[in-house]
Amino acid sequence: MLLVPVLLGISIVIFALIRVAPGGPARAVFGPTAPPEQIERFNRQYGLDQPVPIQYAIWLRGILSGDLGTSLVNQLPVAALILPKILPTALLTLMAMLVSVPLGVGAGVLAAIRRGRLTDTLSRLGFLFGLSMPSFWLGIILLVVVAVNLRLLPAGGYVPLEKDPIGCLRSMVLPTLTLAVPIAAVLSRVVRTAMLEAIGEEYVRTARSKGLPERIVITRHMLRNVALPTVTTIGLQVGYLLGGAALIETVFTIPGLGRGLVDAVTNRDYAMVQAITLIIAVLTVLTALVVDLLYVYLDPRIRLR
Amino acid sequence: MSVEDRLPADVLSFLERPITRRRALAFMGLSATAAALAACGASTSATTAPTAAGTAAPTAAGTAAPTAAVTAAPTAAGPAKGGTVTIGVQDSIGADLDPRSGTDNAAFFVKAQVFQTLLQLDPKTGTITPGLAAALPTQIDELTWEMKLRPGVIWHDGSAVTAKDVKYTMGKVNDKEFNSLFINTYNFVASVEVIDDTTMRFKLARPFGAFLDRMTGFAPVPEAIAEKMGRDEYKRKPVGNGPWMISDVVPEQALTLKPFDKWAGEKPKLDTVIWKRFPDGAARITALQTSAIDITISVPPDIFPILGTGGVVTGTVPATSYDAVAFNCGKPPFDNKLVRQAFAHAINRDELMQVAWGGRATAAWGPLPPWHWATNSNGNKLEYDPEKAKALLAQAGVTLPLQFELLGQNAGPQLLMVTTIQAQLQKVGFAPTLKLADGDSAYAFVDDKSFQAFNFYGDTGLLGLDPDIWYRWLQYGTFFNNSTEAENKKFQVAIDAAAAIGADKKDERLKAYWALQDLLAEEQRILHIDGRNVFNAWRDNIAGFQPTYNNVPNMSVVSKG
Numbered sequence: 033m034l035l036v037p038v039l040l041g042i043s044i045v046i047f048a049l050i051r052v053a054p055g056g057p058a059r060a061v062f063g064p065t066a067p068p069e070q071i072e073r074f075n076r077q078y079g080l081d082q083p084v085p086i087q088y089a090i091w092l093r094g095i096l097s098g099d100l101g102t103s104l105v106n107q108l109p110v111a112a113l114i115l116p117k118i119l120p121t122a123l124l125t126l127m128a129m130l131v132s133v134p135l136g137v138g139a140g141v142l143a144a145i146r147r148g149r150l151t152d153t154l155s156r157l158g159f160l161f162g163l164s165m166p167s168f169w170l171g172i173i174l175l176v177v178v179a180v181n182l183r184l185l186p187a188g189g190y191v192p193l194e195k196d197p198i199g200c201l202r203s204m205v206l207p208t209l210t211l212a213v214p215i216a217a218v219l220s221r222v223v224r225t226a227m228l229e230a231i232g233e234e235y236v237r238t239a240r241s242k243g244l245p246e247r248i249v250i251t252r253h254m255l256r257n258v259a260l261p262t263v264t265t266i267g268l269q270v271g272y273l274l275g276g277a278a279l280i281e282t283v284f285t286i287p288g289l290g291r292g293l294v295d296a297v298t299n300r301d302y303a304m305v306q307a308i309t310l311i312i313a314v315l316t317v318l319t320a321l322v323v324d325l326l327y328v329y330l331d332p333r334i335r336l337r
Numbered sequence: 338m339s340v341e342d343r344l345p346a347d348v349l350s351f352l353e354r355p356i357t358r359r360r361a362l363a364f365m366g367l368s369a370t371a372a373a374l375a376a377c378g379a380s381t382s383a384t385t386a387p388t389a390a391g392t393a394a395p396t397a398a399g400t401a402a403p404t405a406a407v408t409a410a411p412t413a414a415g416p417a418k419g420g421t422v423t424i425g426v427q428d429s430i431g432a433d434l435d436p437r438s439g440t441d442n443a444a445f446f447v448k449a450q451v452f453q454t455l456l457q458l459d460p461k462t463g464t465i466t467p468g469l470a471a472a473l474p475t476q477i478d479e480l481t482w483e484m485k486l487r488p489g490v491i492w493h494d495g496s497a498v499t500a501k502d503v504k505y506t507m508g509k510v511n512d513k514e515f516n517s518l519f520i521n522t523y524n525f526v527a528s529v530e531v532i533d534d535t536t537m538r539f540k541l542a543r544p545f546g547a548f549l550d551r552m553t554g555f556a557p558v559p560e561a562i563a564e565k566m567g568r569d570e571y572k573r574k575p576v577g578n579g580p581w582m583i584s585d586v587v588p589e590q591a592l593t594l595k596p597f598d599k600w601a602g603e604k605p606k607l608d609t610v611i612w613k614r615f616p617d618g619a620a621r622i623t624a625l626q627t628s629a630i631d632i633t634i635s636v637p638p639d640i641f642p643i644l645g646t647g648g649v650v651t652g653t654v655p656a657t658s659y660d661a662v663a664f665n666c667g668k669p670p671f672d673n674k675l676v677r678q679a680f681a682h683a684i685n686r687d688e689l690m691q692v693a694w695g696g697r698a699t700a701a702w703g704p705l706p707p708w709h710w711a712t713n714s715n716g717n718k719l720e721y722d723p724e725k726a727k728a729l730l731a732q733a734g735v736t737l738p739l740q741f742e743l744l745g746q747n748a749g750p751q752l753l754m755v756t757t758i759q760a761q762l763q764k765v766g767f768a769p770t771l772k773l774a775d776g777d778s779a780y781a782f783v784d785d786k787s788f789q790a791f792n793f794y795g796d797t798g799l800l801g802l803d804p805d806i807w808y809r810w811l812q813y814g815t816f817f818n819n820s821t822e823a824e825n826k827k828f829q830v831a832i833d834a835a836a837a838i839g840a841d842k843k844d845e846r847l848k849a850y851w852a853l854q855d856l857l858a859e860e861q862r863i864l865h866i867d868g869r870n871v872f873n874a875w876r877d878n879i880a881g882f883q884p885t886y887n888n889v890p891n892m893s894v895v896s897k898g
Contacts, residue, residue: 045388055778061433062518063440063777067816068784072514106588107569161641175623186618187627189613271743280615285624287590291616295589298776 035317038287039310043095046309050100056080057104060299071271078104079275091306099305101106105296110248110307114292118311120190121281121288127204128211133266140223141250142196144231155220162217171210171283178206188284211277215269222265225256259330267323271316406653417508420897421609422879425621425630427587429614435572436556437510438517442888443592445799447610448478449889450594451577452556455484455503456549458802465549469498469557471535471577478545479839480527484552486535490721492559492578492607493597500537504529505560507539521810522551522800524834544837546846550674550803578603580893590614591835594892606881607895622874625649629881631897634777634888636872638750643674648877652884654731655699655708656871660754661792662864663783667819670733670741671789677861680730681766684758692757692866693750698867703854704797706868706886711804711850717858726765738768744782745792754866755792786819796889804850805836811863818862831856 050318058074071257079090089285092100100110105245143155150301179187185206231254239249289308296304426442433439436448448454457468467473467487474484476757490498496672507529510522527542541548556577557719563571574583580600585593592612596605613630615621618637624630627651636651639786662680664671671677690698699707730737743762745755752773759769768788774782782788797807810830811817835849857863873884878898882890 053778054774054781055776056781059777059780061431061440065519066518068812070516070518071784073513103432105570108432108588116587131873170468171620171621175620180623180626183627187623188615189629189631269445283620285615285617285620292589295616300778 037138037143039313043092043306043310044088046306047091048084050297050300050305051084053297054302056300057302060105060301072215077214080104082214084190087155100307101244103296103304104300105299105301105304110303113291113304114307114311117287117292117308119193120278120286121274121290122271123193124207124211124277124286124288125198125205125270127208128215128273129210129266129270132212132215132219132269135212135221135261136219137222139216141227142218142254143224144227145246145250147228155224159217159221165214167210167214168279168283169215170171170263171228171280173208174210175208188286190284190286190288203284204286207280207286210274210284215273218269219265223258227254227274230254230257247276248282255331262322263330267319270319273306274312274315274319351536353449380483418606418896418898419608420633420890421611421894422607422897423611423613423630425613425615425624425633425635427614427616427618427621429616430612431455432585432588432594433572434583434592435558435568436577437519437558438504438515438572440518440799443612443887445887447577447583447592448556449579450581450610451575451579451583452558453490453577454553454556456552456555458550458553465553468553470552473549474539474552476548476839477538480541482539482541482548483532484537484539486537488535488579489601491599492562493582494559494562495577495599496559496561497534498531498557498559498578501534502560503537503557504531505563506555506557518745519800522806525551537726544839545805546836546838546840546842547801547803547805551806551842556799559815560832572889573668581610585608596824603893604895607892610892625874625876628876632875632890633881634871634873634884634890636874640698641697641872641874642695644874649874650877650879651872651874653697653870653872654700654884654886655706656796656869656886656888657706657802658794658796658869658871660698660751660792660794660866660869661703661705662695662700662866663788663793663817664760664862664864665786665789665791665819666824666862667786667815667821668789670735670739673735674860675729675733676735676739678719679726679733679765679863680762680767681861682722682726682729682865683762683767683863684864685721685761685843687721688761689757690752693754694869696866697870697872699870701865701868702858703865704811704813704857705804705850705854706798708868709804709846711854712888713851713854716851717855718860719861722806723765730766732738737766739766740768740770741789742772742790743769743781743790744772744774744788746779751794753793758792783817791817796887800894802817803834807833808835808850808857809854810859820862828856828860828862 055081056069056075061074062070077088091101100114101115101131103110106113139155139158143152146152149316154253164181175187178184188206189203191203193200236249236254239253267316274289277288281288281291282294289312293305293308295301296308348356373648392838410641428442430443431439431441433441434444434447436452438446439445444794448474449638453469454670455469457466458475459466465473469486469490471485471487474482476482482500486503492498506525507526510517510519511524511526513520525542526539530538530540532538541546558571559578563578566576574586581594582597582598582601584595585591587794591614594610594612595608596703598806599704600792604869615624615630616823618635618640621633621635622637622640622644625633641653664677664680686700690696690700701707702716703712705712707714730739743759757772762769769795772782779791779793782790797810799809800806813832815825818825831853835846835853838846838849840846871884871886871888875882880896880898881894885891
């Protein structure tokens with residue numbers, strides 16, 4: 033129900049903000065020293081001299097009919113430019129979650145059940161390290177060590193999945209690790225905290241007193257109760273990955289949505305900024321919806337109204 | 338809420354635990370290991386700072402482009418070996434690769450490889466030679482030149498290159514509706530008359546001494562193919578007549594060229610050239626070090642000194658790009674010439690070049706590159722003299738400290754330069770407030786005339802090397818300086834007068850441009866700071882590659898071992 037007003041609000045804010053920033057797409061097309069009359073002609077040609085509310089109404093009408101508009105800088109339909117960017121970002125997001133979730137959850141569980149011991153200390157050090165370290169710094173270090181010095185993996189660049197699946201996966205290893213480390217750090221902390229709360233609960237004592245193996249106590253009883261905050265955190269991280277991995281996409285030269293958004297903002301490519309932002313907003317909202325539905329599955333006490 | 342309140346309880350308890358010697362040593366050991374691993378890849382031997390090589394003796398006909406200084410002796414182009422060479426670049430591959438209208442680096446690269454210009458500028462000798470033309474054109478009268486095309490030249494689809502294509506191309510470029518930036522370059526041509534299939538006459542709108550120079554940048558396009566494809570499609574994948582053809586274009590990301598199999602001249606030595614985008618400087622250099630790319634023409638200047646080892650060769654050459662400050666002469670305080678001159682005397686170019694470019698730049702005193710034939714190296718210079726700057730400010734009668742907004746860009750060497758300029762100005766009585774913008778968005782403040790002083794960079798050399806295009810671009814209109822039309826008139830008259838001097842009157846042309854340079858130095862409507870260098874790097878198995886003044890390499894002579 034709230035999806036439409038949320039998206040409408042986001043679209044209005046982004047539409048206004050990008051136009052408040054100085055400059056426009058004409059400069060990106062013609063370069064800095066184009067004469068003013070050239071700029072004016074370009075703006076007139078593409079309706080950029082119209083009042084902003086009129087421009088918004090025209091854009092909204094296009095969106096509602098499925099037209100994301102035309103990139104004024106690239107002179108191509110926005111949809112044609114955005115489509116190739118979705119797969120790299122989706123792949124990166126998926127791979128980062130596939131690495132960070134088992135790593136984070138596993139570290140968190142181990143830290144909780146071995147509280148006070150070396151495993152716990154290492155996990156907490158890892159948490160601080162993973163959270164404190166700038167991700168672009170980690171990415172560059174991995175590039176230098178793994179790609180340049182050890183020559184184990186490619187130094188960035190994206191190989192299309194359909195052209196070379198193995199090459200694609202190899203090119204995604206380092207950016208995946210770069211993204212996965214801070215996410216795993218956050219997850220490990222959340223899981224550890226939730227597990228420590230669960231350890232003290234009566235149902236755990238009951239399960240142990242029944243003679244259940246510790247493995248069963250953890251997996252069948254404790255983890256189910258830890259799942260809610262974990263799923264929430266995962267959902268938040270997916271939203272971040274979908275739109276906020278621009279730095280990593282830049283360092284590793286991945287032509288994804290994040291990098292595309294940065295380029296579009298730099299070039300004042302209004303249609304691209306609006307479309308990418310809208311797509312990220314939709315994906316984020318959908319992720320939140322999936323998380324809500326998972327709540328119902330994980331906790332029978334929660335009912336959908 | 339304090340920081341402690343926001344931390345999870347277990348994090349807080351961890352931080353509050355006493356740090357034992359064992360913990361501290363373990364942490365330091367881990368950190369040192371990580372640092373050592375990171376340092377392994379960094380070059381430990383600094384490349385000797387390359388010095389700009391001396392310029393070739395300028396010729397009367399054109400400008401000798403500077404030669405490159407490289408870290409290793411460039412290998413001569415070897416026998417054809419095939420292979421693929423990938424060039425890593427910073428900028429996006431734009432939508433417009435049409436030589437009639439494309440203005441980004443990719444478009445100029447395409448023009449150089451996929452098309453032929455009517456005339457050519459030999460970068461080694463500075464001489465103008467025929468390109469598509471069979472011979473240098475003949476001047477019929479003050480306003481008419483006749484040119485013949487080389488017979489037998491074909492477009493990539495096999496059709497013949499004709500005089501009609503030249504007429505068509507010039508007509509489009511000079512058509513306002515076509516909206517090409519190059520209308521400003523070629524609007525001195527009133528019309529092109531087709532005499533026969535290979536002969537045409539250029540009718541000029543006014544006497545113009547730089548006709549030959551200007552034709553070194555003019556690349557005709559095939560009328561039939563361009564019309565059939567339509568503007569949008571032709572812009573994306575233009576068809577030319579040069580040694581290379583466009584094989585594939587991935588918008589924003591990559592451009593692939595393959596040799597034209599029916600090319601009559603010396604065949605390219607490579608099978609494929611890929612022009613590929615790597616927006617991040619560190620990632621681009623890493624790609625070069627791991628041979629993911631073979632050449633990069635965009636080496637960040639702060640990384641340049643530490644390259645040049647481990648299979649990487651570096652080269653730098655004075656370029657056509659420059660740094661300058663434009664003044665809004667239409668509003669205080671820079672409507673006062675004395676204040677502009679004071680600004681000029683306050684600027685220490687050596688310090689600016691050191692801070693921004695590591696010293697790899699050349700001080701400039703006028704619009705033309707310092708190495709240009711029409712530059713007077715002994716001309717009027719408002720040199721660094723803080724005391725004179727203070728005296729001029731006093732003479733101007735302005736209130737000190739003189740406050741104004743200094744517009745600049747918010748990243749890279751440009752940011753270093755504008756902040757250093759601010760510090761230099763503060764020493765003599767100016768009080769500039771920095772106004773920083775990203776990329777080209779700063780020009781919004783030039784468009785609306787709200788700027789006061791703008792530290793900008795430019796590269797007029799991509800349009801041509803004749804002095805007229807440089808002076809006309811920067812000083813003919815009021816775009817940059819916001820002067821009144823009346824004030825601007827004397828500059829327009831001087832620029833037009835210099836442009837009208839015939840190409841055969843070499844000494845007269847030189848005197849006219851020297852006088853123009855002195856006039857502009859006196860007025861300081863634009864303060865020229867330096868001429869930049871290009872910074873290139875390539876793998877040592879690449880032969881034949883040389884940095885060029887306009888950063889557009891000739892890939893036909895490049896081979897890969």
